[in-house]
Amino acid sequence: MSTPVTTSTPAPARTAIPAHQRGLGGRLLAAVLTPGGAVFVLAAVLLVATIQANPNFGDPGVIMLFLGRTAPIAIAAIGQYYVIVSGEFDLSMGAVIGTQVVLAGNMIGEDPDKVVPVTVLMLLVGAAVGFANGVLTTLLKVPSFIVTLGMMLALGGLVSYLTGGAATGNPVDEFREIGRGRFENVPVLEFLPYPLIILVVLAIAATLLMRRPFGRNLLAVGDNPESAERSGTSVWWLKTRAFMISSLAASVSGILLVGYAGVHPSVGDGYEFTAITAVVLGGVLLGGGRGWVLSAAAGAIALELLFTLLTVKEVESTWRDTVQGVIIIVAVAVAARGWQAGRRPRGSARRAPSTRIPTTPTPGTTNGDN
Amino acid sequence: MPATSVVLQARGLTKSFVGHTVLEDVDLELRAGEVLGLVGENGAGKSTLMKILAGVHSPDSGTVELNGEAVSFSHPVQAQQAGISTVFQEFNLLPERSVAENIYLGREPRRLGLVDVGQMHRDTEELLTGLGVTGLRPGQRVRSLSVAEQQIVEIAKAVSYDARIISMDEPTAALAEHEVELLYGIIGTLTARGVAILYVSHRLKEIFRLCDTITVLKDGRQVTTQPASSLDDAELVRLMVGRSISSFFPDPVEGTVVGEPALELRDAGNGYVDGVDLTLRAGEVVGIAGLQGSGRTELFEGIFGVRPFTRGTMSIAGTQVRPRSPRAAIRAGLAMVTEDRKATGLALNQTILDNALGVVRAVFPRRTAQARRDVPGLLSSLEVSARATDQEVQFLSGGNQQKVVLARWLTTEPRVVLMDEPTRGIDVGAKHSIYELMRSLAADGVAVLMVSSELPEVIGMSDRILVMRDGRLAGELPAGSSEETVLQLATGVTVAPTTTTPAPTDAPTEEVAR
Numbered sequence: 001m002s003t004p005v006t007t008s009t010p011a012p013a014r015t016a017i018p019a020h021q022r023g024l025g026g027r028l029l030a031a032v033l034t035p036g037g038a039v040f041v042l043a044a045v046l047l048v049a050t051i052q053a054n055p056n057f058g059d060p061g062v063i064m065l066f067l068g069r070t071a072p073i074a075i076a077a078i079g080q081y082y083v084i085v086s087g088e089f090d091l092s093m094g095a096v097i098g099t100q101v102v103l104a105g106n107m108i109g110e111d112p113d114k115v116v117p118v119t120v121l122m123l124l125v126g127a128a129v130g131f132a133n134g135v136l137t138t139l140l141k142v143p144s145f146i147v148t149l150g151m152m153l154a155l156g157g158l159v160s161y162l163t164g165g166a167a168t169g170n171p172v173d174e175f176r177e178i179g180r181g182r183f184e185n186v187p188v189l190e191f192l193p194y195p196l197i198i199l200v201v202l203a204i205a206a207t208l209l210m211r212r213p214f215g216r217n218l219l220a221v222g223d224n225p226e227s228a229e230r231s232g233t234s235v236w237w238l239k240t241r242a243f244m245i246s247s248l249a250a251s252v253s254g255i256l257l258v259g260y261a262g263v264h265p266s267v268g269d270g271y272e273f274t275a276i277t278a279v280v281l282g283g284v285l286l287g288g289g290r291g292w293v294l295s296a297a298a299g300a301i302a303l304e305l306l307f308t309l310l311t312v313k314e315v316e317s318t319w320r321d322t323v324q325g326v327i328i329i330v331a332v333a334v335a336a337r338g339w340q341a342g343r344r345p346r347g348s349a350r351r352a353p354s355t356r357i358p359t360t361p362t363p364g365t366t367n368g369d370n
Numbered sequence: 371m372p373a374t375s376v377v378l379q380a381r382g383l384t385k386s387f388v389g390h391t392v393l394e395d396v397d398l399e400l401r402a403g404e405v406l407g408l409v410g411e412n413g414a415g416k417s418t419l420m421k422i423l424a425g426v427h428s429p430d431s432g433t434v435e436l437n438g439e440a441v442s443f444s445h446p447v448q449a450q451q452a453g454i455s456t457v458f459q460e461f462n463l464l465p466e467r468s469v470a471e472n473i474y475l476g477r478e479p480r481r482l483g484l485v486d487v488g489q490m491h492r493d494t495e496e497l498l499t500g501l502g503v504t505g506l507r508p509g510q511r512v513r514s515l516s517v518a519e520q521q522i523v524e525i526a527k528a529v530s531y532d533a534r535i536i537s538m539d540e541p542t543a544a545l546a547e548h549e550v551e552l553l554y555g556i557i558g559t560l561t562a563r564g565v566a567i568l569y570v571s572h573r574l575k576e577i578f579r580l581c582d583t584i585t586v587l588k589d590g591r592q593v594t595t596q597p598a599s600s601l602d603d604a605e606l607v608r609l610m611v612g613r614s615i616s617s618f619f620p621d622p623v624e625g626t627v628v629g630e631p632a633l634e635l636r637d638a639g640n641g642y643v644d645g646v647d648l649t650l651r652a653g654e655v656v657g658i659a660g661l662q663g664s665g666r667t668e669l670f671e672g673i674f675g676v677r678p679f680t681r682g683t684m685s686i687a688g689t690q691v692r693p694r695s696p697r698a699a700i701r702a703g704l705a706m707v708t709e710d711r712k713a714t715g716l717a718l719n720q721t722i723l724d725n726a727l728g729v730v731r732a733v734f735p736r737r738t739a740q741a742r743r744d745v746p747g748l749l750s751s752l753e754v755s756a757r758a759t760d761q762e763v764q765f766l767s768g769g770n771q772q773k774v775v776l777a778r779w780l781t782t783e784p785r786v787v788l789m790d791e792p793t794r795g796i797d798v799g800a801k802h803s804i805y806e807l808m809r810s811l812a813a814d815g816v817a818v819l820m821v822s823s824e825l826p827e828v829i830g831m832s833d834r835i836l837v838m839r840d841g842r843l844a845g846e847l848p849a850g851s852s853e854e855t856v857l858q859l860a861t862g863v864t865v866a867p868t869t870t871t872p873a874p875t876d877a878p879t880e881e882v883a884r
Binding site: 016017018019020021027212213214216217219220223224226227228229230231232233234289290339343344 | 674676695696697699700701706708713714715716717718719720722723724725727728729731732733735738746747749750754756757758759760761762765778
């Protein structure tokens, strides 16, 4: 190879590479074939099945009630998405919700003037918890699974100590209205619950955020933390912000839950797992780097639809956890394989590199650089 | 076994995936004691062909005859039992197990139902001695071995199956120059025993050195099969890429001006390198040669803030800096193309566009919009071949992936580009475009510092050659120095009896850093 080699056609001028492999329709179709797109189909199918089993469910008012009730879970799932897509977990969500509910119950009390300052305080507390989760995970290099588990226990213990484990306090109705209020007399839909409006606004904001450098960097970090680090990404700050978003989302869920679930320290119990199940059902890859934020919200709606359907079919509600457990395992298994197949350029397996099935992090292990 | 008997005869092998034909009507003939070189650009079908022989894929049509008997494998184990072993590029070893345990994994010799460790170690010893390997103990943990030694374990494992045919996929890709000799020796021993070798490599020098016959694939078709003696470098490259290349290593672009120092190191050191004095000027392409472990990558990592320097000074364009992180280095105007694009270069599940914008988004988010407009043009000028910029990079060939890595750094408009093994594992055509890119960067006043294990590349591309040895710069050589000179300096042994005296070379400009 040391001998120079002869002559020369200059490289043929290439036309610019197009931005997309296929048209809008084709892209939508391709998206539906991935786990992140399939969840929308799943949600639609479940909706139809539920309406079929119980025609009342087709009533716009009932659907609005359902969506309002699902909003806190969907918001929590959106928050959890940011953490999961960066390759981490947030198990402290339920405890954050419990903390916020108790804060609201005790600090707002019967004084309407306190609604705004206490709400701001609650959001600050949420951000602080997320910041702590993020810093402990990234700078102390404790796996997020452990950090947030510890945070969950610590907050849970604190709340139990402060409340004695029983419901205490009851915020004014103005505050509770956020979670259970609604706009009346909306054409077609009959009414719009506030939580649904909040969910829609947050979903739009979340989508836009994922298109910004922050969101793209977060995906890149979840995909390959090593390469992100060497590309100048400030990995600790990026992931810490994801944890803060997650805790803030949990705080918003908490505010909404005060509305109709009331003030009880256990109101958020199990929320972290429901949120993770929703995210995973939305096709987001555990370990990070793949998945769409709206799919996480759709995962929450699909999950709640499924529970509704089971209720309609008179399956005992005690089966809920079992169903959730099965879903989480199946969805993780399917997602890893499904993405790989769904994103392959159509009609070409040329040079397909070994179908790398990303491994799912098991509890206590880390995936990436935490 | 007669030395020229045909052991494997494949005819008309065709394979397509999802309607895309990757291999079409390929014939192959392996003879006992001979080495058949299989060459072609990435995507030419070499891997698919190997995988068919290894039983990983089955062909859509075509036949494979082993010693005159038609065979068809549906599982790799069948191929192995039939005497075909494959050494893939990625090793399949258990790092925490010993050499012997790895070789005899799943078929350990037993006594009274227990693994007979003594026997296993004796067998391994015998196997390794037979291959002419010394200095590898059967009880050693694979984790403690160098890449070259791991490769030997892989080959020994293949041999232990009584393989009559061994195919090797880019066996030297991860080896340093002197380790390659060891591999050549082993291949020599194997062919002397009548084993047929199928050898896939991008390094033409090796192909000519080792192979008796060469088969060239292009776009899944067999271009030719001829005796190696009837081909030369130029002809082989022409057959592989289907067009001639003016000069494999392009000359500096006319009007390239070597300007002010872009990067200066004075007595720089970290835990791996020490006392490095280096001046890199704008418009220069400087190559760093050295053996594996001589600290080349570690030097780059020092400059780039991955393993920050703890001693000495560093300045970029005259301003003193000491990056503590890649982020700081990038802000100071540096870019680093890492040695392993999959592990540290790209986010494989993301699109070409997202990867190309990766660094800008992370470090200069405000420039994202401008960079996004620049990316399509940049990708075309790099001749990236892809369906669209929303294609995920994992589905690109190695050469195209490497070009995306380059695009991701070029969008930051760096002053100094560090390239660690920029052409490792990519095809000839892509190599050439990367060489041209280096030249055009230099013409634009960028300083390029390149580390490469391929001596012809270092010699062919560098305006000056720096040689590293044991974590220090052993000296500097002018462009066009001979491989021998570089190696002498890199090993520090040939003529000079002690390491305290500088290795004498015929290079006039050599300077020895302490």
